[in-house]
Structures are given as structure tokens and as C-alpha cells.
Amino acid sequence: MTSETIDQDRIEPAVAAQRLSKTYRLGELLRLEATIRTVVRRGTERPLLEALRNVSFEAYTGECFGIVGGNGSGKSTLLQILAGITPPTSGTMTVRGSVLPMLAVGAGFHNELTGRENSFLYGTILGLDRQVIESKLADIATFAELERHFDTPLKRYSVGMQSRLCFAIAMLFPANVYCFDEVLAVVDGEFKDRCLAEVRALATRGAAVFFISHDLEQVGRLCDRVMWLQNGESREIGDAESVLERYSRHVTGVAAK
């Protein structure tokens, strides 16, 4: 039956994680002291850190999925796995479609290149076709309000301007899943509001959006559902309002102690 297949399509999650774990070794990878210790056979094993532990969730197209948690709770690691930057240590994550990760302001930008050249480079790294990129360049300049500076090397940009460029690129290049990791921290108020509206619009137009921020008010305004990560474990997944309420109570409770 046709209606059923359509329904099936709709409920297929854009991103599904099953018991995802990621383990890192703490400390430095190599240094002279450790080398000598290895040579004289007094090696010390570096302790392990479980950045993620058995995290499972599903996120759907058309939804804005927020992730909150303290520093080092595994938020960024989760998005790194989602973007295919690093593999999980165990567990799987199924991603339907292409991912556009915005995990750090200006990651992938080169100081000596102009705004236009950087946009082009970024699009290429995302795997987009030349024509697609070229058709979006003018819109990127307009959205970032950088028309006059688009052919100026990036090193002359302020941090805010770089962040605008970053965001404009994310808004205009096509993808199925978008990831934003605390990239709105340095842009000014008016632009920030516009970005939040646009992020919302990405989801409305049929993408899945992942959003990390320590600004809980922002997360609340933007996200439909929120996952609360604590020490690499998913403590709660649910509708934004209730999870955020309990999370903020937890944060103030910890601060009061």
C-alpha cells in the first residue's frame, strides 16, 4: 500500500545511534620520557577515558535535536562520529544522507584565502559539485553581509566576520543532516537571531539539525527534543522543555553545592 510506504519513509530516522561508545587514551601520545620508559621496560599504560558510553538515540528529518551537558560530557565526540570524522570504539550509527558539520568556527578556512576562495574550498571538502558551489557564492556573501569583504583575505576578518561566513556557508550549502557545535557564541545579536530562524528553517525544509550550545535559552527556543549527556552517558532524551528544565535545575544545584 502506498500510504504505508510513505509512512515508513517518514518514520525512518535520519540518524540512529545504537549503543555508541568511544574510548580515548589520556595524556600525550608520545614524549621522550615515555620513550625512555619503554626502552628500559618500565612502561606506564596511559589511562583510558570513556568519552561516550552506550549512547543510543534516533533523530528524524524535520527535527531540531539539541545536545546539552557539561564540558567533556561527550557532545563534540558524538558529532565527530556523526560527521564521519572519527569512528566509534563500539556500537553503530546509521546516517541517512549527507552531513554538513560546523564543529568549530573557521575549521577548514585558510587565512590567506579570500572569503570567496574559502567558501569554494569548504564546499569542495563537503563533496559538492562545482556548479552547486558557484551558484551559491553570491548568496553566501549576501547572507553573511560580507559583500564588500568577499574578496579580502580572511586574515583581515574579525572573529565575528569569520563566524558569519561560516554560518552563511552552512545555511546555503545543501545537506541532509546539519551539525552546529557552539558556533553562534561570537556573532552579534541581530545576526544571531537571523541565524536561529534560519537553523529552524533548515529543519522545516526537511533536514535533521543537531545543535550543541551552553546557552540553554537558545536551545529551548530552537530544539524540539534534547539529549542530556553526562560523563559520556545519555542521562535523558525527551522534549526540549522538560529535559532543559531538569538539566538547568541540575546545573544550578551543582553550582550551589
Add this chain to the structure above:
Amino acid sequence: MRSAQPTSPPAAPQPVVATVRAPAKFRLRLTQLLADKPVIWALAGRDLKSRYKQSALGPAWVVFQPLALLVAFTIGFHSVAHVRTEGVPYSLFALTGLVVWTYFQAVTMSAVGSLVNNYPLVRWTACPRIAMPLATLMSNLPSFAIPAAAALIAAGATGYLTIQALLLPFLFVWLVFLVAAVAIFMSAITVRARDVLSVTPFLLQVMLFLSPVGYGTSQLSPVLRAVISINPLTGLIDAWRWSLLGIKPSTTAVVISLSLTSIGIVSAWRLFRSLEVLMADDI
């Protein structure tokens, strides 16, 4: 509101393909290199554009570097050490060696740091890691093209060029494979052990003296000749001199170099493939 808002839906129009992120020992495939071609070119273009920005002489440096070495060799090896060159004018003899050396040195210098210097790309984007060392092969092509053109013109003008010059495209491919092996190998190791960064300039200096760039192998003692032949650059430079100037190469050196190039490219690829998975964590 502005008119810059996207009118088309952001979701890619092509059918949505599901990919699985799972624990993996390898994920890099040879076939993927074709798909990575645009990224390799884009990174190479970026490196080329940025290399000579805010520089007074800019691209002219590509000419000065081999030229300065040529002058130094002519003084050191020709005028002081009286190196024999099988009747070929010394500068032409040395220039042929420099075709191989200048490219080898230029690529090695930029490839070693190609991954660690792109830390943000490795850490925050899924940019194919193999594209970074491979891009240095492209962005340093001028360091090959200029001495090669000069040597070709000089050999032609002095009448040394024969039918053997038809082998030059093959010798170029051989050179690219040898340099690629070094670039892929060194860049991957540097991600885990920055020692490579400290060792490379010094290693290149030693290599320059142990490669027959400014001298030929024919006048060396058999023992020394055997030692120098282990260097994969020796057979390659011999082959270039044979192709451009008609100087008889040492077959042993050529065979050694061809074998080392093949072994080198295969093992460099395998090493890169095994380190590539965790580069974002190790860097």
C-alpha cells in the same frame, strides 16, 4: 528580511544513501581516490595561492631555488672537485639531476607537515586525509616543470637529445610514484610522531650528498657505487640522464630504484590506510 534566503529545499535532491559509522580498522579505498580528485585540486590550489602571498618575489622563487643550487654545484663539484661528466657540459649534467631533486625536495618539505598543518580540517571536517599529502604533489609541480623545461631545452639546443627522450613521460610517472610514497609515508608518521618534522630538513641535506645530483656514479669506487645505488633516487636520476643526455645508466641502480619505488608506494599506502582511521584522535 534579505533576499539571500535559500529558495530551494536544502535536502540534496539525489536519493538519500544511508551510511553506517561503525568501528573500523580501515576505511580508505583506492577507488575513493577518484572521488577525492576535486578536493585534491582544491587543496593544491589553496596551497599554491597562499604560498607566495605577501611575498615580494612570489613565484620567481621557483626559478631561484634550482638556479642557486646549480651555481653552487658548478662551483663545488665542477670547479673545486673536478667531477667528470662523460663529456657533457657540467651545468647541463647537474641540471638534469636537479629536475629530480628539486621536485623531490619541494614535495617532501611540504608533505611532511601536510596533515598536522591542516589540524582544523583533520579534527573538525571529514575532508579525506589522503588528499592532503597528495595535494602537495600537485602544488609543487612548478618545482618540477621549470628545471625540466630548462633541461629539455638545453639538451635539445646542445644536440644531446635523442629518441630516448620519448621515455620521459614514463620517467615522470616513476618520479611521481617515488615522491608520492615518501609524501604519504612521512605525512602519516608525523601525525603520531612529530619527530619527522625535526628530522626532515637534516635528512634532505644528507640525501642531497648521497644522491648523484651534482656528480655521476661512474667514477666512484665499486663499493661506494653500490652504497649510493641503494638510494632510490640514484637509479631514477641515472635514468633521467640517460633519457635526456644519453649517459649510460647503472642497471643495478635502475632495478633497485624501480623495486624500491613499487615496494615504497604499496607500503606507504598500507601504512596510511591503517593510521588514517584515527587521525582525528591522534593528531
